[in-house]
Amino acid sequence: MCSLLAAHGQDLRTGVPLSDGTILAAGECIAWLDAEGNVLRKRIPERPITALATNGEHVFALDSEGRELLELNADGEVVTRNKLPVQGRLRDLSLDGNTLWAVTDAGEIVHGNSASGWTVLDFNDRYAGYYPRMDLRAVAAGGGSVMVAGMQTDGKPAAYTSSRGTVWSERTLDYAEMGVQCPFTADVAGLYYDASQDRFYLLGSGGSQLALPGCSHCNSLTRYPVETLYARIPAGDGSLLLGSDGFVIKIN
Numbered sequence: 001m002c003s004l005l006a007a008h009g010q011d012l013r014t015g016v017p018l019s020d021g022t023i024l025a026a027g028e029c030i031a032w033l034d035a036e037g038n039v040l041r042k043r044i045p046e047r048p049i050t051a052l053a054t055n056g057e058h059v060f061a062l063d064s065e066g067r068e069l070l071e072l073n074a075d076g077e078v079v080t081r082n083k084l085p086v087q088g089r090l091r092d093l094s095l096d097g098n099t100l101w102a103v104t105d106a107g108e109i110v111h112g113n114s115a116s117g118w119t120v121l122d123f124n125d126r127y128a129g130y131y132p133r134m135d136l137r138a139v140a141a142g143g144g145s146v147m148v149a150g151m152q153t154d155g156k157p158a159a160y161t162s163s164r165g166t167v168w169s170e171r172t173l174d175y176a177e178m179g180v181q182c183p184f185t186a187d188v189a190g191l192y193y194d195a196s197q198d199r200f201y202l203l204g205s206g207g208s209q210l211a212l213p214g215c216s217h218c219n220s221l222t223r224y225p226v227e228t229l230y231a232r233i234p235a236g237d238g239s240l241l242l243g244s245d246g247f248v249i250k251i252n
Contacts, residue, residue, distance in 0.1 A: 012242045014190075015233040016054040018074075023233055024059065025242060026052055030076040035236030037248040043076055053093040053100065060100060066090040069102070085118050086110055092191070096141035101165075103136035103148050111146075111165050121165065123148070131170065134158065140200055142193035147171065147200050147212075149188045157188045159202060159212070173202070175210060175219040184210050184221065192232040194239075203229040207243065224249065 015025035015033070022040065023033040026049035031042040047063040052072075054060070061070040061078075066089030071080040084090065088106025095101075101111045107124035124133045136150040148168075149159040160168040173184035186204030193200050199213040207224035209232070226243035233240045238252040 011230070011244055011246060012248065013048075013050060013230040014052045015231055015240065015242060016052045016059060017234050018054075018059075019056060021236075023235055023240065024052065024054075024072075024076065025231075025233070025240075026061070026076070027230075027242075033235075033240070033248075035238075035240075035250075037235070037240050037250050045076065046078075051091070051093045053095040055095045055097060058095075060093055060095065062090050062093055062102075066105070069093075069100075082114060084110055085120055091136060092138045094139045094141045094146070094191075094193070096146070099141070101139045101141045101146055103139045103150070105135060105137075107134050107136055109136070109139070109148055109165060119165065123160075123168065127168070131160070131168075132158070134160075137188045138191035138202075140191035140193040142195055143198050147191055147193070149191050149202055151188060157184055157186060157202075157204065159188075159191075171212065172216040173210065173212075173219065175221045177221065182221075184208070184219075186210075187228075189228050190230050190232070194232070194234070196234075201232050203232060203241075209241070 011027040012025040013027035025031045028048045029042050032040045049061050051062040059072045069082045070078050073079050086104050086108045088104030093102050109121045112118040132152040134150050138149045147161045152158050159171040161171050162168045174181050186206050186208040188204050190203040202210040205228050207226045209222045211220045226247040228244040231242040241249050
């Protein structure tokens with residue numbers, strides 16, 4: 001366990017693996033990490049980066065303004081800026097092949113790409129009276145499905161899944177602890193799809209990591225000694241977890 005950037009007050013909130021085996025992580029700074037989480041180099045972006053996504057060829061990002069989809073080069077510099085047809089501020093990104101998924105603070109779910117165009121669903125409008133209104137904060141795609149997550153107006157976390165982004169079903173977030181079913185109550189901070197395990201991970205406050213496998217009765221919670229977990233990134237033979245106050249830990 002190592003808090004690599006805490007002394008500089010620079011959180012890393014998001015990250016993606018690069019083709020050369022390093023990890024691009026970002027937040028208040030942009031950093032290149034090795035598979036153990038050691039900082040190789042870093043730079044300060046124009047604005048804090050809040051989300052990263054890659055398909056191995058392109059790296060896309062969102063900054064704290066959430067108004068444009070950014071594409072970064074290998075040096076973490078912005079090479080293109082694109083406006084997506086949304087009303088709210090972009091909160092998170094995920095890439096599944098050439099399909100980019102994003103969510104906004106206005107409850108919009110958008111998917112597509114610049115070549116084929118964009119499809120936008122207003123989740124709160126579509127499911128008014130059926131599901132509670134959502135402040136969408138995170139998205140992850142893979143394994144033939146996509147998951148979005150955030151907070152309901154009553155302050156409870158919730159997640160929804162879909163195969164194509166047209167029909168959404170609520171995903172149970174209850175988990176078993178000491179033989180007792182417990183509700184997941186953390187504030188949502190991130191989502192990640194792990195292809196090697198074919199499962200999603202929901203990250204949040206209290207150092208919470210909720211594993212969401214295909215079996216909804218098999219959810220499991222792990223807590224780490226950090227106020228908030230932001231991201232989970234594949235790294236060599238394991239994964240890196242990024243959290244508040246510069247928290248970085250390698251897990252297997």
